[in-house]
Amino acid sequence: MKITCTKEQLHHAVQIVQKAVATKTPSPILTGIYLSAEGNQLQLQATDYEIGIKCTIEAQVDEPGAIVLSGRYFQEMVRRLPGDHVQIATSQEDRTIKITSNFAQFNLLSLPAEEFPVLKPLSDENILTVKDNVLKDLIKKTVFACAADEARPIFTGGLLEADADGIRMVATNTHRLALKKDNLDNNDKTIRMIIPSKILSELARLLTSEIPVDVNIYWHRNQVAFEFEHVYIISRLIEGQFPDYNKVIPASFATNITVKSSEFMDAVERVSLLARDSDYNVIKFSFKEDSVTITSNNPDIGKATETVPSHMDGNELDIAFNAKYVTDILKNINSDKLVFSLNTPLSPACIKPMDDNNYTYVITPVRTS
Amino acid sequence: MKITCTKEQLHHAVQIVQKAVATKTPSPILTGIYLSAEGNQLQLQATDYEIGIKCTIEAQVDEPGAIVLSGRYFQEMVRRLPGDHVQIATSQEDRTIKITSNFAQFNLLSLPAEEFPVLKPLSDENILTVKDNVLKDLIKKTVFACAADEARPIFTGGLLEADADGIRMVATNTHRLALKKDNLDNNDKTIRMIIPSKILSELARLLTSEIPVDVNIYWHRNQVAFEFEHVYIISRLIEGQFPDYNKVIPASFATNITVKSSEFMDAVERVSLLARDSDYNVIKFSFKEDSVTITSNNPDIGKATETVPSHMDGNELDIAFNAKYVTDILKNINSDKLVFSLNTPLSPACIKPMDDNNYTYVITPVRTS
Numbered sequence: 001m002k003i004t005c006t007k008e009q010l011h012h013a014v015q016i017v018q019k020a021v022a023t024k025t026p027s028p029i030l031t032g033i034y035l036s037a038e039g040n041q042l043q044l045q046a047t048d049y050e051i052g053i054k055c056t057i058e059a060q061v062d063e064p065g066a067i068v069l070s071g072r073y074f075q076e077m078v079r080r081l082p083g084d085h086v087q088i089a090t091s092q093e094d095r096t097i098k099i100t101s102n103f104a105q106f107n108l109l110s111l112p113a114e115e116f117p118v119l120k121p122l123s124d125e126n127i128l129t130v131k132d133n134v135l136k137d138l139i140k141k142t143v144f145a146c147a148a149d150e151a152r153p154i155f156t157g158g159l160l161e162a163d164a165d166g167i168r169m170v171a172t173n174t175h176r177l178a179l180k181k182d183n184l185d186n187n188d189k190t191i192r193m194i195i196p197s198k199i200l201s202e203l204a205r206l207l208t209s210e211i212p213v214d215v216n217i218y219w220h221r222n223q224v225a226f227e228f229e230h231v232y233i234i235s236r237l238i239e240g241q242f243p244d245y246n247k248v249i250p251a252s253f254a255t256n257i258t259v260k261s262s263e264f265m266d267a268v269e270r271v272s273l274l275a276r277d278s279d280y281n282v283i284k285f286s287f288k289e290d291s292v293t294i295t296s297n298n299p300d301i302g303k304a305t306e307t308v309p310s311h312m313d314g315n316e317l318d319i320a321f322n323a324k325y326v327t328d329i330l331k332n333i334n335s336d337k338l339v340f341s342l343n344t345p346l347s348p349a350c351i352k353p354m355d356d357n358n359y360t361y362v363i364t365p366v367r368t369s
Numbered sequence: 370m371k372i373t374c375t376k377e378q379l380h381h382a383v384q385i386v387q388k389a390v391a392t393k394t395p396s397p398i399l400t401g402i403y404l405s406a407e408g409n410q411l412q413l414q415a416t417d418y419e420i421g422i423k424c425t426i427e428a429q430v431d432e433p434g435a436i437v438l439s440g441r442y443f444q445e446m447v448r449r450l451p452g453d454h455v456q457i458a459t460s461q462e463d464r465t466i467k468i469t470s471n472f473a474q475f476n477l478l479s480l481p482a483e484e485f486p487v488l489k490p491l492s493d494e495n496i497l498t499v500k501d502n503v504l505k506d507l508i509k510k511t512v513f514a515c516a517a518d519e520a521r522p523i524f525t526g527g528l529l530e531a532d533a534d535g536i537r538m539v540a541t542n543t544h545r546l547a548l549k550k551d552n553l554d555n556n557d558k559t560i561r562m563i564i565p566s567k568i569l570s571e572l573a574r575l576l577t578s579e580i581p582v583d584v585n586i587y588w589h590r591n592q593v594a595f596e597f598e599h600v601y602i603i604s605r606l607i608e609g610q611f612p613d614y615n616k617v618i619p620a621s622f623a624t625n626i627t628v629k630s631s632e633f634m635d636a637v638e639r640v641s642l643l644a645r646d647s648d649y650n651v652i653k654f655s656f657k658e659d660s661v662t663i664t665s666n667n668p669d670i671g672k673a674t675e676t677v678p679s680h681m682d683g684n685e686l687d688i689a690f691n692a693k694y695v696t697d698i699l700k701n702i703n704s705d706k707l708v709f710s711l712n713t714p715l716s717p718a719c720i721k722p723m724d725d726n727n728y729t730y731v732i733t734p735v736r737t738s
Contacts, residue, residue: 080635082635104674303476305474
């Protein structure tokens with residue numbers, strides 16, 4: 001192999017595939033980045049078998065070929081290269097890979113390229129196209145609600161659904177649930193799959209274009225792939241039956257409270273400072289006619305209390321929640337006001353941005369003495 | 370106690386004393402911040418017995434008194450308080466401490482103030498005054514050379530010396546030594562003390578005034594204190610005999626090489642990428658008539674080589690050093706060019722900024738096969 005490319009594009013590509021490089025693995029080849037050159041392109045890929053990422057950049061290819069380099073060292077080296085251009089070539093003398101940029105030269109030992117599990121693209125039989133900003137928003141507004149605990153695998157992923165009604169993502173750890181919907185023009189495909197939260201987070205991080213671009217979603221058996229710009233990400237799916245989330249969302253509420261989002265958020269964050277230790281991670285809300293008082297009580301540290309103005313339709317109510325479950329959703333509400341909807345102190349409540357029916361968060365209260 | 374102060378000043382003071390709050394300690398009282406109010410001042414202090422920090426701010430004192438609050442919670446709370454002003458008062462009802470700001474109210478349990486080891490200022494019998502920027506520079510340019518290993522305690526501190534010739538700080542781990550000198554006007558005091566590197570680093574971090582201010586240094590028996598603006602830091606000294614550093618610095622050199630500092634630094638950093646693992650943390654320098662070639666060789670990863678132009682007075686020479694010991698000093702050289710001075714491949718070398726006799730770094734080479 002012998003190629004020349006710009007340092008900027010190479011650095012960008014290495015940063016993208018780096019996230020799929022395995023760190024702890026019994027297979028040394030998975031700690032590498034696979035580089036293959038053909039036509040006028042250099043393709044980089046890495047996989048830890050959970051996630052696989054490919055990224056293609058332009059290159060002047062003098063000799064096509066494929067090599068594997070240590071992901072860790074290659075990444076740090078590329079970041080620090082001095083010149084605008086980089087040449088990567090297999091040395092004829094000692095089978096090392098010679099990387100040169102201005103007066104800097106590295107000779108890296110290569111890993112055996114034939115051992116690398118080259119990613120196979122999914123067939124394009126099943127394909128759905130969605131804008132990157134739509135997909136990113138679906139992920140960011142739900143993925144935090146996934147379970148961290150691996151005991152019940154289906155809750156460690158987000159459910160992606162699409163049909164004639166639009167596209168939706170749902171995540172829950174059984175104590176709270178986040179649902180985000182969006183429109184999808186002219187869609188005749190139906191999909192329903194559970195994608196690991198780790199892959200969703202990585203995908204959201206990579207969806208950073210400043211002008212909306214198309215993301216093609218492919219799926220086949222227990223795999224899903226996302227293709228956008230020069231990037232291709234492939235992941236396994238989580239198998240199992242996701243619960244019917246429509247049954248979890250209460251159909252009606254006795255009480256609806258409207259508050260200013262940022263004011264409410266700041267107050268909840270302050271009060272929850274004294275509720276952070278796992279044993280006492282509870283904050284109480286006392287909803288009155290024109291205000292809500294938020295309190296916490298940590299026997300080892302002290303008490304916190306704060307009152308914010310609110311508007312109520314319904315009945316006064318005292319209710320308690322896990323503080324983290326409340327702050328998690330408040331961080332994701334972008335509108336000026338939010339609506340907190342309740343029935344009784346022991347039945348699920350709902351938090352929504354005001355005037356937005358596409359984002360719903362259901363939260364189960366905590367029973368307090 | 371009952372006081373009112375600005376959130377800004379309180380936050381600033383908490384951040385300063387926070388660094389002396391003990392985290393792992395068998396004495397719970399040391400995890401607290403001691404607040405005492407008198408006249409029109411609020412004083413905060415914390416100590417872990419290694420270091421003690423006091424900070425004084427203005428306050429409207431309605432009732433004088435002293436309390437101790439959990440350092441961790443008090444700090445996080447103050448940071449998030451909503452208003453411009455904060456009221457702190459002992460509650461008459463339940464002996465908690467009531468902290469209010471706008472509509473937020475915290476009632477924190479207090480720790481027993483009478484158990485707090487209140488810091489006693491050193492007598493002002495021994496005092497030396499130095500500008501904060503001078504002291505900060507002395508510390509920053511030497512403290513990194515201290516030993517991390519506690520086996521020989523004197524090398525875990527920096528030696529501060531002052532006399533009619535000026536002020537100096539020296540640090541060494543026996544493999545490399547950094548010496549920084551500065552002038553001191555009209556000084557008739559002689560001091561020579563070894564200050565723990567952890568305290569020096571903390572002190573350098575706190576010396577951040579934009580216009581130079583005076584730092585008063587007090588010492589008595591095995592303690593030293595630094596006083597500036599509203600801050601007072603007290604530390605134990607390290608006991609023992611610091612070696613005569615003048616004997617470590619070679620009197621003359623056979624070869625002097627001049628290079629551009631930033632170009633040399635970048636090349637050394639790139640080459641040392643492949644020398645980072647502890648077993649092979651060695652880079653080689655081949656000094657020629659008009660260039661220096663820097664190389665590393667890590668049998669598990671590969672080789673790196675880079676050549677930078679230089680100017681030589683003396684003889685060509687090949688020599689090897691611990692890569693970290695070289696990059697550590699290069700990060701601290703601010704001038705455009707530096708001088709690398711050498712005798713033989715096995716005798717100590719010296720790195721200095723060009724045209725600056727106040728900063729000297731001595732480094733012992735590594736014997737290679």
